[in-house]
Amino acid sequence: MADTTPDPSGTDPFAAMLEAQARWTQMMFAPLTQPSTAGEDAAPLPMADLQKWAENATRLQTMWLEFCQTNAIEATSEMMAGDPAEWPAKWFAMFETWTEQLPFADPAEQQRWWAESAQLWQALLVPPGESQDAAGGDAELPREDRRFADPRWREQPIFALIHQTYLLLTERVLAMVEKMDHVDHAKREQLKFATQAMAEALSPANFAATNPIVLDRIMETRGESLVKGMQNLLQDLQKGQLTHSDPQAFTVGEDIAATPGQVVFETPLYQLIQYEPTTEKVLSVPLIIFPPWINRFYILDLNEKKSFVKWALDQGLTVFMVSWKSADASMKDIVWDDYIAAQIEAIDHVRKRLRQPHVHAIGYCVAGTTLAATLALLATRGEADKVKSATFFTAQIDFTDAGDLLHFVDDQQIAAIQGLKRDGYLDGRFMAATFNLLRGNDLIWNYVVRNYLLGEDHTAFDLLHWNGDVTNLPAKWHRDYLQDLYRDNLLVKPGRLQALGTPIDLRKVEVPTYVQAGKDDHIAPAASVWKITEHFRGPLRFVLAGSGHIAGVVNPPAAGKYQYWINEDGDVDTLEEFRAGATEHPGSWWPDWIEWIRAQDSKEVQARGKRKPGSGQKDKVIEPAPGRYVKER
Template identity: 65%
Template sequence: MSDTKDPFSDPTQAFSKLFDLQDEAAQSIFGQMMPGVAPKMPDLSEAGAWAKNAATMQSMWLSFQAEQAAKISKEMPDPTRWMAYLDSFHKRMPMVDMAAQQQFWGDSMSMWKGVLGQFGGQFGDNSDAAPELPRKDKRFRDERWQNNPVFALIHQTYLLMAEQLESMVDRLDGVEPDKKEQLRFSVKAVVDALSPSNFAATNPVVLERTLETKGENLVKGMQHMLDDMRRGQLTHTDPDAFTLGENIAVTPGKVVHETPMYQLIQYSPSTEEVLEVPLVIFPPWINRFYILDLDPEKSFIRWAVEQGLTVFVVSWKSADASMKDVVWDDYIRSQLETIDHIRGRLKVPQVHAIGYCVAGTTLAATLAILARRGEQDKVKSATFFTAQVDFEKAGELLHFIDDNQVAAIEALSGEGYLDGRYMAATFNLLRGTDLIWNYVVNNYLLGEDYPAFDLLHWNGDVTNLPAKWHKDYIQELYRDNRLVKPDSLSADGTPIDLSLVSVPTYVQAGKEDHIAPAESVWRLREHFTGPIRFVLAGSGHIAGVVNPPDSGKYQYWINEDPDVTTLEAFREGATEHPGSWWPDWIKWVRSQDSKTVKASGKRKPGSIKSDKVIEDAPGRYVAAR
């Protein structure tokens, strides 16, 4: 037992000791990286490499500034709007009370003692065994965060601070629950941004890489950052790795119909016979349709064709100034028109329909309008992928629907459409650690090459949204939840009442979906009146849907009890099935109507002279920017 005075009995001694530790750690890192070289005295050749890389970075930055200055326009959004928003946010932030401050410092001192105690007082001693630190986080799992006392203290202090800030929100009194949730989300976003892993000077992995490459990683990282600033979007994957129609979106088919809103693709059959009732898929217009047709192994579209379905998919046009007056009615009319076009083309009375995400919300309204008009039998069955109709429990996206957000959308929609990069940034914020800061570290600080990942390529292939529609969607559905109020909304001149919908329905929800939470998707069961099969799939909004049987990944849950009324009760009595839910879905589809016909004539698009197709799949609209 040492008789040395406890350095933490006085906070000033603790800070002094931390500064000593930082110096020791820095020298230790240099010593490990360049054995035999004095840590603060690099040789001449190394000094030249450092100077060259520093000059390159300075030149890149100056060129970028000059380039951007030339693009300044008088039509840029008024920055005072953003300042007003930030000011209003500041006024909503809680004041830190003295008791919380004192608790934080007390907890900090205890934490410092505990962490340094793990190192046995031998600061800078790099033993093979990593100390057992009190707080865990995947951002700091690298051994360099664990084995050096300075970086252990840095990230442990940060995690303690994060806990304290988030708990302060929980302790707030007199704040409405929805506002508290919004504040909790905002605080977490700020805390995530302040992580020491996001800064070169406090990230030991980045420091080591910088020493190894003499700063070349930072040069490469700056090039990545400037490229992203030019395109106004964070890059997640190699932008040159995928080409539509060549190695992504390659299922054979033809564009058979086209309007100013969408192209309709019909896929070529791969079986001699097909089910008589065709399938039409309505993907969300917030993203490109080919999430359902990535590569042959992941493609739901190709798989559905192989199951003997005649598959049609709508490819929505990315909004431009010509769509400034487009509203929700136009998307509903497009679905109605598509259903009728397919029925007429194949001379069939009915179609199966799938609606994914917001297109599923729209499909619910379409079905209600058909029911009101006495035409519901045009749809044999309806399937909903992670789609909401009741937005009371719509999850974290509810943080983006207040008046400030609506004002921001208006400010950014000068030509009548919202640039898809803003929506992409919003979705990235929902998982900031994984979709923003992880890439800041890898791409900008470590200077790593981008991976070739089809899902991330699709995620960054954004679409623009009609501003008028998007504003109405946020206000009338998310904020006011009017879709579930009978006849509160109308479209195409017809009032909407979801209780009129009695079409056989298959509802898929993602267990870990943060965009359309399972609890919210479940509520569709409370508004439709026909038979409903509900499936809870493993994973989230994308991987829970795009999960082919051959992957052997995840699982799904089914509860056959027709009297289950809550998601909690569904989970308690559900049977877990390994793998993909797709085979369960196709079995359900066939149970609706198993009649088959020859895959000939217009079932094989463009195969007969009278079938005047427009172009090969995936068509022009999916490639328009």
């Protein structure tokens, strides 16, 4: 473990950093904490204000020194893979060669930049003799961006110039990348992504000195906002993760993941939850849900009003949920076969428990990918009838058009990600950071400004609480997933992948299938999800839902939000054709799904016996829902 004690000799770079931080704090607050020297006309600050500024300056410096001199860095080192001073460099190493080919030195391009910049400056800076109002807040700005919607970005010419220059440069750099014809399409898309991410990070909104809103808040609070922001920053550094929601606002099993049920089966890889029925009669065919193992299952059980689980129970379904275990060192050898075997085992357990020949199955995101392989394997074995129907929530099986995540799957990126593993598993915070980067402005920089620069309190938002409740991933399986599926797209190549000794051929899947995609999904793009229609051979209903990867799925009918599209024409070959002939329906697609489920088998039985988990002495259950696996960190 690295020694973090400052070197008294002054040669230790860590000590030098502390000294520099102290000088920065003193310089920043010096004009506000010392008597004015501006002359007799300058009004000195009231003594109470001076004391407040001095107090907050001292608090800032003290907090930072205490943080650096305690075991916070060492504690973070134990949580993350290796020295915390090194892991960001490892994580960002995947970008290091992406921008080397950008033509920044093109003289013609530089000349165009200078010309446009000069025009912008001339329009925004106040010429001699003109009033500030003539070129300030009332001036029409050539570029708009919601990050700079606050009037204060326009009221003062200097801030208008700063953000308009930034938008101009961002626009021009991205245009340069778009015009690069000496690299292939995939590399150009990778460069576009990296350039956009860099531009988002360099926004003037993300720095206190160039953000008028932050500067106003500092003055209004006499520096108190900086103290609060520093507290938020240090807390996030300690836990190694950006905070989006008040971490104390929700408790798993109490106000989220609270639908009553029992854990009826478990293995070292997962727990199987059966929920208590809410109707006197239930559909004979039970439902088993496979959520993604890269997140906690309770995205489908956030609260009573948003819970897909609760709604499905109210529709008369017997609902089972798989709760995957967050990876630890004991799971270092977990691979593709283990998750497919787990799905088959869970399906068989539900069938045996309720004495039913088959189940309805749902696969969400990556669990949908493995569900497709499971269905193909069962078909090859002659056991396809174990699954009455299959539903896919935003799941990909053909990764040709898999979107921005494809930028992380070349050899360099995969090697960088594997360099972050520890004891055979990948810390879930790295995966969370990757997904946040896909929407950097919304999920990173917006919170950097709010939490750190403005010092605002965290809000209570169950969806963002779930988003931050990360799970660890088996490193070997995660590597194979990126290589075999995202990079090499082997799942759709018959026989190229095997599971449990059986070659996978998706063309053998004839189970009735319901496929839901999100119109604005940035993780599993609709065009990518659509490709499942090109490989399965059974009856298939495709639904395009409004919104994205989460809100497009978690959209209860009572909310009255969004919409969905269905094309009843059975002879549609492309997503473009689907869109062109689709009918838009307001609200949630859930009622369409339950109608489809009932059309597969409408037989009902009484909700008694083992339909009510733990209700009889002969039904031995393990523990109440949501179980302990979802609570393990």
